[in-house]
Amino acid sequence: MESLEDPYNYLASTWNFNNNTEGFICKFNGVECWHPDENRVLNLKLSNMGLKGEFPRGLRNCSSLTGLDLSVNQIRGPIPSDISNILTYATSLDLSSNKFSGDIPTSLANCTYLNRLKLDDNMLSGEIPPEFAWHMRLRTLSLTNNELSGPVPNFNYSSVSVSYGNNRGLCGGPSLLPCSSHKHLHLHLHLTFKVALLLAFLLSFLCVLVYTMCCRSSSRTRTRMKPAKFNHQDYTFKYVCSLIRWKMRPLVYYIRQLLPLHLQLNGTQQIALIMERLTSTMNLEELNDATESFSIDNAIGVGKMGITYEGVLSNGFHLAVKRLSDPQLFERQVLLEIRILRNIQHRNIVPLLGFCVENNERILVYQYASNGRLSKWLHPVEAEPMILTWPQRIKIALGVARALSWLHHTCNLHIVHLNVSSECVLLDEIFEPKLSNFGEAKFMNPNKHDDLGMSFYVEDGKKDVYDLGSVLLELVTGKTLKELVCLCDNADFSGDPSIIYDAVDKSLIGKGFENEVFTLIKVACECIQAIPDERPTMLQVYNNMSNVWGERHGVIDDSDMLATGLEIVSATEIVEL
Structure with a gap:
C-alpha cells in the first residue's frame, strides 16, 4: 500500500507491520481475514478514507483476496493492465467514485471469479471490453458517469445487471441510439x-x-x-x-x-422508446377509481402540463394524481421527474409514490399535501381569506432553502431545480413545505448527460438562489417580485427600515416580528442580485437562515440523515404509517 497517501491517518493508526504475531493483520482497519488467527486476507474495505495516489500494486501479495473496496477516495491514474494477475481470485471489485482514467483493461475479464464490478463515477475512457459479455460469473457491472464510447457489448441482461448511463459516447445498447x-x-x-x-x-x-x-x-x-x-x-x-x-x-x-430535423426527431423517438419501456407502478384502473374517473370536483390544481386531482385509495390513503393533458409534448419532463424523484428522498421534497404509463396516458402520483400550494396562501381569493403566521412563514422559508441546499450540495445527483416559485411549493398538514415540479430540473455535475448525449450546461445553482429570493420576498409581502422590483434598491437597511412598511404584509405588523421580517428581506435581496457571481451559494443562504431562525423557531435540520434512495411503490402497498 506504499503507493497510497493516507492524509487522515485512517490506516496509519492501526496498520503496524512491526508485529510478527499470527493474525496481527486481521486487526488492521478495513481488513477482514479468512480466520482471525491467520494472516490470510479475505476482504479489504477501504471506502471513503480520503486515500490518494495510484492503484496499490502491492495487493498482489494478498494472494487469497476475494473482495476489494476502494470506493469514494481520490485514487487516480490507470487501472493496471495486468489486474487479473494482481486480483486473481477476486469476486467483488469496487473502484467507484475515484479519479481513475484511461481504458478499462481487458484483463479484468480474465478475473474469472468476478461477479460484481463497480467502476462508476470515474474518468474512464475508451470502449467497454466486449469480453465482459462472455464473462460466465459476472452479475453486476456498473459503469455510469464516465467518458466511455463505442458500442455496448451484447450482454445477457436476464443474468447480468448492467448500468452505463451518462457516458455520452456509448451506442447500441438498450435506451441508446444505434451506433x-x-x-x-x-x-x-x-x-x-x-x-x-x-x-x-x-x-x-x-x-x-x-x-x-x-x-x-x-x-x-x-x-x-x-x-x-x-x-x-x-x-x-x-x-x-x-x-x-x-x-x-x-x-x-x-x-x-x-x-437537422431528422436528428431532432431521433431524440424525441429515443425518449418515447424509454417511456414505452417503463413499467408502470400503478395501473390506470385503480387511479381512475381513486379520483372518481378524474372528476373535475376532485381537481386541486391546473398547470401547464395538466390537471392534478385529489385521489383516495380504498384503504383511505390520499394521493395527488397529476394527469398530463398532452403526453407527447411533456414526455421529457415526465421522464425527468421519474428519474429524479425515484432516486431521492428528503422531507422537504414531495415524494413520488408511483406513475402510470398506459397507452396515451402519462400520470404521476405524489403524496397528498393537504394545505395545497403556497401561492394559494399568499394570494388568496377574497371569498377565502387565508393567513400564514410568521413562524409558519419562517418554517416554509427554511424548508425550501434546506431542500435546495441539499439538492445542490449534498444529494449525489447535484440537481438544479430551475423552476422555483410559490406555485411549486406544497404545504402538508403542519405547513412543512414540499418542493415539487422537477420537470425542468438539470444536473449541476458536468459529467451528467441526458439520453441524447448532450451535457446539461447550467449555472452553478445561482438561478435557484435568485428564485428563492423571489419566494422569500413573496412570503414577507404577499407580492410577486415584479411588484417589488424597486424594493431592494430603495431600502436602506442600515438606517430606518420603516420605509418599506407599506410593502410588508399587514398581518405581520405589530406582532413583535419586525426585526426578523427585515432580516429575511436582507437575505432575499442578497439572493436577487443582478450579477449571478454576487449572489451567495444555496448552502450559504441556508446556513445563514438556519443560524438566525433555526433554534429560535425550533427547526432542527436532519436532512443529512435522510437517505438518497426511494423505491417507487404500487397503490396496494401504500398504507398509513
Whole structure:
C-alpha cells in the first residue's frame, strides 16, 4: 500500500507491520481475514478514507483476496493492465467514485471469479471490453458517469445487471441510439461545437469592446467633473461580462436546435422508446377509481402540463394524481421527474409514490399535501381569506432553502431545480413545505448527460438562489417580485427600515416580528442580485437562515440523515404509517 497517501491517518493508526504475531493483520482497519488467527486476507474495505495516489500494486501479495473496496477516495491514474494477475481470485471489485482514467483493461475479464464490478463515477475512457459479455460469473457491472464510447457489448441482461448511463459516447445498447445514428449525431455535434466556439469568441470580443468604450467615456468624464462615488462603468462592465459568461455555458445545448430535423426527431423517438419501456407502478384502473374517473370536483390544481386531482385509495390513503393533458409534448419532463424523484428522498421534497404509463396516458402520483400550494396562501381569493403566521412563514422559508441546499450540495445527483416559485411549493398538514415540479430540473455535475448525449450546461445553482429570493420576498409581502422590483434598491437597511412598511404584509405588523421580517428581506435581496457571481451559494443562504431562525423557531435540520434512495411503490402497498 506504499503507493497510497493516507492524509487522515485512517490506516496509519492501526496498520503496524512491526508485529510478527499470527493474525496481527486481521486487526488492521478495513481488513477482514479468512480466520482471525491467520494472516490470510479475505476482504479489504477501504471506502471513503480520503486515500490518494495510484492503484496499490502491492495487493498482489494478498494472494487469497476475494473482495476489494476502494470506493469514494481520490485514487487516480490507470487501472493496471495486468489486474487479473494482481486480483486473481477476486469476486467483488469496487473502484467507484475515484479519479481513475484511461481504458478499462481487458484483463479484468480474465478475473474469472468476478461477479460484481463497480467502476462508476470515474474518468474512464475508451470502449467497454466486449469480453465482459462472455464473462460466465459476472452479475453486476456498473459503469455510469464516465467518458466511455463505442458500442455496448451484447450482454445477457436476464443474468447480468448492467448500468452505463451518462457516458455520452456509448451506442447500441438498450435506451441508446444505434451506433450508425450515433456516429452521425456526433459529427453534427462537432460542427455545432465549432459554431458555439465562434459565437463565444464574438461575444468575448463584444465584452472587451464594451469595456473599452466605458473606459474612454470615463476618461473624458473625469476631465470635466469630480469622481463619482459609484463607479458606473465598472459595474456595467461586470454586469455585461457576467451576463455573457453565464449565457455562454448553456449555449451549446440551445444550439442543438440547429441540428437537422431528422436528428431532432431521433431524440424525441429515443425518449418515447424509454417511456414505452417503463413499467408502470400503478395501473390506470385503480387511479381512475381513486379520483372518481378524474372528476373535475376532485381537481386541486391546473398547470401547464395538466390537471392534478385529489385521489383516495380504498384503504383511505390520499394521493395527488397529476394527469398530463398532452403526453407527447411533456414526455421529457415526465421522464425527468421519474428519474429524479425515484432516486431521492428528503422531507422537504414531495415524494413520488408511483406513475402510470398506459397507452396515451402519462400520470404521476405524489403524496397528498393537504394545505395545497403556497401561492394559494399568499394570494388568496377574497371569498377565502387565508393567513400564514410568521413562524409558519419562517418554517416554509427554511424548508425550501434546506431542500435546495441539499439538492445542490449534498444529494449525489447535484440537481438544479430551475423552476422555483410559490406555485411549486406544497404545504402538508403542519405547513412543512414540499418542493415539487422537477420537470425542468438539470444536473449541476458536468459529467451528467441526458439520453441524447448532450451535457446539461447550467449555472452553478445561482438561478435557484435568485428564485428563492423571489419566494422569500413573496412570503414577507404577499407580492410577486415584479411588484417589488424597486424594493431592494430603495431600502436602506442600515438606517430606518420603516420605509418599506407599506410593502410588508399587514398581518405581520405589530406582532413583535419586525426585526426578523427585515432580516429575511436582507437575505432575499442578497439572493436577487443582478450579477449571478454576487449572489451567495444555496448552502450559504441556508446556513445563514438556519443560524438566525433555526433554534429560535425550533427547526432542527436532519436532512443529512435522510437517505438518497426511494423505491417507487404500487397503490396496494401504500398504507398509513
